Amino acid sequence: MLDGKIPSGPLAEKWTRHKFEMKLVSPANKPKFTVLVVGTGLAGASAAASLSELGYKVKVFCLQDSPRRAHSIAAQGGINAAKNYPNDGDSVHRLFYDTIKGGDFRAREANVHRLAEVSQNIIDHCVAQGVPFAREYSGYLENRSFGGAQVSRTFYARGQTGQQLLLGAYGALMKEVARKNVDLYPRREMLDLIVAEGRAAGIVCRNMISGALETHLGDAVVLATGGYGNVYFLSTNAMSSNVTASWRAYKRGALLANPCFTQIHPTCIPVHGPHQSKLTLMSESLRNDGRVWVPRKKGDSRAPHAIPDAERAYFLEERYPAFGNLVPRDVASRAAKRVCDDGLGIAGGNAVYLDFRDALARCGRAVIEERYGNLFQMYEQIVGANPYETPMMIFPAVHYAMGGLWVDYNLMSNLPGLYVLGEANFSDHGANRLGASALMQGLADGYFILPYTIGDFLAGSGKANVTPEDAPARDALRDTQARLDRLVGLRGKRTVDELHRELGLLLWEHCGMARNAAGLRQALQRIPELREEFWINVNVTGSQGTFNQVLERAGRVADFIDLAELMCLDALERNESCGAHFREEHQTGDNEALRDDEHCCHVAAWAYGGPGEAPVMEKEPLTFESVHLAQRSYK
Amino acid sequence: MAEKTISITLRVWRQDGPQAEGRFASYHAKDIPADLSFLEMLDIVNAGLEKAGADPIAFEHDCREGICGSCGAVVNGHAHGPQRATTLCQLYMRHFNDGDVITIEPFRAKAFPLIKDLVVDRSAFDRIIQAGGYISVKTGTAPDAHAQLVPKPKAEQAMDAAACIGCGACVAACPNASASLFTAAKISQLCKLPQGDPERKRRVSAMIRQMDHEGFGSCSKHYECQAACPKEIKVANIATMNREFLRTLLPGE
Ligand SMILES: Cc1cc2nc3c(=O)[nH]c(=O)nc-3n(C[C@H](O)[C@H](O)[C@H](O)COP(=O)(O)OP(=O)(O)OC[C@H]3O[C@@H](n4cnc5c(N)ncnc54)[C@H](O)[C@@H]3O)c2cc1C
Ligand code: FES
Numbered sequence: 064m065l066d067g068k069i070p071s072g073p074l075a076e077k078w079t080r081h082k083f084e085m086k087l088v089s090p091a092n093k094p095k096f097t098v099l100v101v102g103t104g105l106a107g108a109s110a111a112a113s114l115s116e117l118g119y120k121v122k123v124f125c126l127q128d129s130p131r132r133a134h135s136i137a138a139q140g141g142i143n144a145a146k147n148y149p150n151d152g153d154s155v156h157r158l159f160y161d162t163i164k165g166g167d168f169r170a171r172e173a174n175v176h177r178l179a180e181v182s183q184n185i186i187d188h189c190v191a192q193g194v195p196f197a198r199e200y201s202g203y204l205e206n207r208s209f210g211g212a213q214v215s216r217t218f219y220a221r222g223q224t225g226q227q228l229l230l231g232a233y234g235a236l237m238k239e240v241a242r243k244n245v246d247l248y249p250r251r252e253m254l255d256l257i258v259a260e261g262r263a264a265g266i267v268c269r270n271m272i273s274g275a276l277e278t279h280l281g282d283a284v285v286l287a288t289g290g291y292g293n294v295y296f297l298s299t300n301a302m303s304s305n306v307t308a309s310w311r312a313y314k315r316g317a318l319l320a321n322p323c324f325t326q327i328h329p330t331c332i333p334v335h336g337p338h339q340s341k342l343t344l345m346s347e348s349l350r351n352d353g354r355v356w357v358p359r360k361k362g363d364s365r366a367p368h369a370i371p372d373a374e375r376a377y378f379l380e381e382r383y384p385a386f387g388n389l390v391p392r393d394v395a396s397r398a399a400k401r402v403c404d405d406g407l408g409i410a411g412g413n414a415v416y417l418d419f420r421d422a423l424a425r426c427g428r429a430v431i432e433e434r435y436g437n438l439f440q441m442y443e444q445i446v447g448a449n450p451y452e453t454p455m456m457i458f459p460a461v462h463y464a465m466g467g468l469w470v471d472y473n474l475m476s477n478l479p480g481l482y483v484l485g486e487a488n489f490s491d492h493g494a495n496r497l498g499a500s501a502l503m504q505g506l507a508d509g510y511f512i513l514p515y516t517i518g519d520f521l522a523g524s525g526k527a528n529v530t531p532e533d534a535p536a537r538d539a540l541r542d543t544q545a546r547l548d549r550l551v552g553l554r555g556k557r558t559v560d561e562l563h564r565e566l567g568l569l570l571w572e573h574c575g576m577a578r579n580a581a582g583l584r585q586a587l588q589r590i591p592e593l594r595e596e597f598w599i600n601v602n603v604t605g606s607q608g609t610f611n612q613v614l615e616r617a618g619r620v621a622d623f624i625d626l627a628e629l630m631c632l633d634a635l636e637r638n639e640s641c642g643a644h645f646r647e648e649h650q651t652g653d654n655e656a657l658r659d660d661e662h663c664c665h666v667a668a669w670a671y672g673g674p675g676e677a678p679v680m681e682k683e684p685l686t687f688e689s690v691h692l693a694q695r696s697y698k
Numbered sequence: 699m700a701e702k703t704i705s706i707t708l709r710v711w712r713q714d715g716p717q718a719e720g721r722f723a724s725y726h727a728k729d730i731p732a733d734l735s736f737l738e739m740l741d742i743v744n745a746g747l748e749k750a751g752a753d754p755i756a757f758e759h760d761c762r763e764g765i766c767g768s769c770g771a772v773v774n775g776h777a778h779g780p781q782r783a784t785t786l787c788q789l790y791m792r793h794f795n796d797g798d799v800i801t802i803e804p805f806r807a808k809a810f811p812l813i814k815d816l817v818v819d820r821s822a823f824d825r826i827i828q829a830g831g832y833i834s835v836k837t838g839t840a841p842d843a844h845a846q847l848v849p850k851p852k853a854e855q856a857m858d859a860a861a862c863i864g865c866g867a868c869v870a871a872c873p874n875a876s877a878s879l880f881t882a883a884k885i886s887q888l889c890k891l892p893q894g895d896p897e898r899k900r901r902v903s904a905m906i907r908q909m910d911h912e913g914f915g916s917c918s919k920h921y922e923c924q925a926a927c928p929k930e931i932k933v934a935n936i937a938t939m940n941r942e943f944l945r946t947l948l949p950g951e
Contacts, residue, residue, distance in 0.1 A: 109837075112837070113837040116836045116837060127760060127766070127768060128758070128768070128819070128820055128821065129820065129821065129823065129824050129864065130824075131767070131824075131827075131864055132760060132761075132766040132767060132768050132864075134760070134761070134766075136761065136765055136766045136767075136863075137761045137763055137765050137766065146843070148844070184838070184840075186843045187840040187841065187842055187843045188835070188837060188838070188840045189843075190840065190843040190846075190893070191833065191835040191839075191840035191841070191893055192832070192833050192835055192893070193832075193833045193856070193887065193888050193891050193893050193894050195853050195854075195856040195857040195860050195887065195891070196853070197853070198848055198849075198850045198853040199850065200850050201847070202847030202848055202849050202850065203844060203847060204843060204844065220857060220860075221857060221861075223765065223861065226765055226861075226863075227857075227860060230860065233827075234827065234831060234832030234833070235832060235835075235837075237824065237827045237828045237831065237832060238828075238832050238834055240824075240828050241828040241829065247824075249821070249824075272813060301760040301761045301762075301766065302759060302760050302761075302762060303760050335733050336701070336731055336733060336734070338731065338734055338738050338741070338742060339734075339738065340735075340737065340738050340741055340762065341762050343762075343763055344763075440783075441763065441764065441788070444764075444784060444788045444790065445735075445788070445790070447733075447790070447792060510837045510838075511837070511838075514837065554751070556749075558745050558748045558749060559748075560741070560745065561745075602748055602749070602751065604747075604748055604751060604752065604753055604754065605753055609714075609715075609814075610715075610756055610813055610814040610817065612754070612756060613748060613754060
């Protein structure tokens with residue numbers, strides 16, 4: 064049985080106690096340790112900067128030309144914290160409880176409680192960094208509401224919260240680069256993990272300009288490489304978001320937990336055609352003021368403003384009066400899917416309205432513009448319609464991966480020395496993440512958790528002492544080279560994107576918003592065929608030794624195909640519905656997700672079984688000491 | 699419903715590497731749906747090239763939402779294309795006409811060496827920020843967020859400047875290839891906030907020094923940068939930067 068290494072003691076005291084009990088590395092010894100941080104999103108940048116401030120030597124890697132461009136930059140709506148500034152009844156315990164409940168009771172209590180505890184420090188720190196959060200005329204910070212909560216605890220910087228938080232963390236990182244304590248390696252793609260005597264001790268990466276392979280060794284490796292939503296091809300993630308770093312670690316022995324838990328976000332711009340390359344999110348914050356509806360009558364082709372209120376179905380408000388438009392994402396997405404499946408979608412298709420008419424009448428255009436100006440502008444640019452005049456059209460889209468590499472309470476994977484932060488780990492969101500909680504988690508991991516827990520490991524284990532000549536480093540380099548050779552040798556007929564699209568459609572259909580055993584089995588049959596097709600019939604132009612974007616994509620898609628298979632297997636094995644994982648066989652009388660706490664109250668952590676062998680599932684049972692496992696209700 | 703489509707001719711700058719010779723190559727893009735983004739149009743052209751076993755056009759992109767600052771090219775003489783306040787990834791084909799000839803070139807500047815085709819090296823921007831584009835607070839030392847109030851107008855002005863995405867369009871648009879707007883935006887954001895005050899003088903001197911050192915030109919008030927900026931960062935920030943710099947020269951300041 065997997066051990067999450069949760070400290071003993073009462074829930075609210077665990078972290079404080081643990082911090083005291085962990086071993087420390089003395090200031091004189093910290094510079095002797097090198098930590099490799101892969102990823103410069105909120106999690107990676109905050110971790111790298113904080114570790115360097117403490118005195119560790121840090122090397123940091125990212126795909127983009129600058130760390131500032133990591134996918135976190137795109138986060139729009141906000142970041143949660145239990146500050147209770149509005150005095151509306153928030154507390155650490157309430158944020159903890161909302162997050163556990165929002166995740167449909169499939170996350171670890173102790174992790175989530177710690178997250179809620181440190182949430183307050185995050186806001187303090189970001190304000191000190193000069194993050195220009197929204198303020199009231201009094202000069203105090205302003206809050207808004209997000210789904211799954213009945214308090215206003217979300218801090219924001221217009222519709223660019225991720226950008227501002229990331230630029231804060233990036234600034235801190237640049238400060239440490241200037242101090243020459245962090246070495247920066249942009250345009251590097253990690254392609255393998257070096258594991259020596261069971262301990263993570265380095266990485267192999269490709270220089271994306273020259274194509275050269277590089278070996279980097281260290282005393283610990285931190286993966287903060289983001290989520291894998293792009294496995295579906297169409298998602299709200301940045302184009303470069305991928306699973307490769309995690310997948311390579313998995314193949315070297317790291318466990319991958321709950322891979323089937325992927326979040327489908329309710330408010331995105333609908334798909335417009337077969338050449339579409341990505342989907343665009345319209346922030347959940349819009350549901351503070353926007354009302355979601357469809358015409359009551361099938362085939363009602365009138366313009367939206369011509370449809371009177373009585374003939375509109377405000378289906379979220381009707382079905383969930385307590386939370387209304389601010390129900391959690393999984394609930395809102397399924398409701399939208401249901402009305403569209405019933406033929407009530409706009410023009411009979413896959414879209415529902417998000418309408419600001421009433422908010423505009425209530426607060427005036429200036430206020431709405433201040434709150435959401437850039438989102439409205441983005442919508443208009445993409446769709447060519449003005450949301451001040453006509454309601455937005457939205458539909459759910461793939462957005463976030465709750466699943467990820469398994470980590471214990473210290474954020475360390477089962478491979479000693481390998482830490483996983485941010486969206487890349489599985490830790491805090493259970494089967495469904497609440498809005499504005501990913502930014503919180505990424506920064507909690509990087510600023511306030513890893514800097515403590517990594518010291519305990521390094522103090523106990525000492526230096527890794529691996530050299531590039533040692534077998535594990537040489538083997539990893541050789542394997543990476545062999546794989547690249549195989550990829551650049553592919554001269555088939557299909558483009559990488561074509562196969563990726565096909566994989567995405569398959570996954571969307573069988574492992575998307577709703578799943579069932581028959582469909583999952585079908586997908587599990589089809590994916591190996593796709594894999595074969597890929598390794599025979601894909602065309603990779605150019606060579607390894609140049610700037611080659613086709614090769615980059617090909618490597619990522621190859622890993623996505625393998626991941627997709629594991630996702631379907633995990634979805635099939637989890638014989639219940641919970642959060643975003645909706646198995647059609649398991650629903651309540653009124654079509655809500657029906658958990659099976661007796662058999663499924665666990666984390667499913669998958670171990671690579673070896674070439675051609677089936678993966679093996681290990682279970683980490685979830686025990687709840689503080690909350691009562693209830694059927695989620697947002698009515 | 700038949701989608702509206704257009705057919706266009708592209709003239710694209712192709713260059714294998716920094717030392718290689720560059721040239722314009724022509725491509726025909728047929729029946730492009732008007733609802734596609736400019737980059738999706740390039741995806742289609744590239745898919746055609748890939749199928750033919752040819753080298754696709756290298757261009758940078760990531761978020762495709764106008765926020766990461768990865769994308770950018772000079773389209774028909776305009777950085778990020780002709781649409782105001784729009785990154786290249788947010789430019790849609792509905793703004794072009796059937797039969798158009800579209801010229802696409804990289805952002806050109808001495809401080810942005812070319813890597814391949816439309817991809818350039820903008821790491822000079824990182825080094826300008828390294829010189830001082832931050833507030834030096836260590837993790838764990840901050841007081842409560844409400845310990846220091848920030849008047850709303852100041853916070854809004856700081857946010858206006860902080861909206862910069864670091865794409866480099868300002869440099870590409872400037873006849874002198876100056877990075878003044880980029881540098882000024884960060885200086886301006888931080889000097890508007892009380893937290894940024896202690897490092898004010900050091901910051902402005904160091905960042906301007908680095909900007910010059912990287913080989914960017916100086917500002918001679920053409921204001922092309924403001925016109926090209928996808929985030930509408932105002933040249934007033936450059937005035938703020940200059941004022942901040944003058945302050946460092948005043949005795950007793
Ligand atoms: C459109 C959008 C809006 C969002 N809005 C919100 C919001 O309002 N509030 C909220 O809380 N959350 C939001 N989220 C979710 C949140 O933004 C992400 O979950 C979070 O930013 C992830 O941060 P991260 O640091 O874990 O990873 P990322 O920011 O994804 O960073 C990953 C890093 O890893 C690097 N990398 C990846 N693979 C490799 C490799 N193989 N080799 C080297 N480097 C690699 C990348 O270059 C990058 O630097 C939003 C997400 C999207 C898509
Ligand atoms: S791709 Fe991110 S701004 Fe254009």
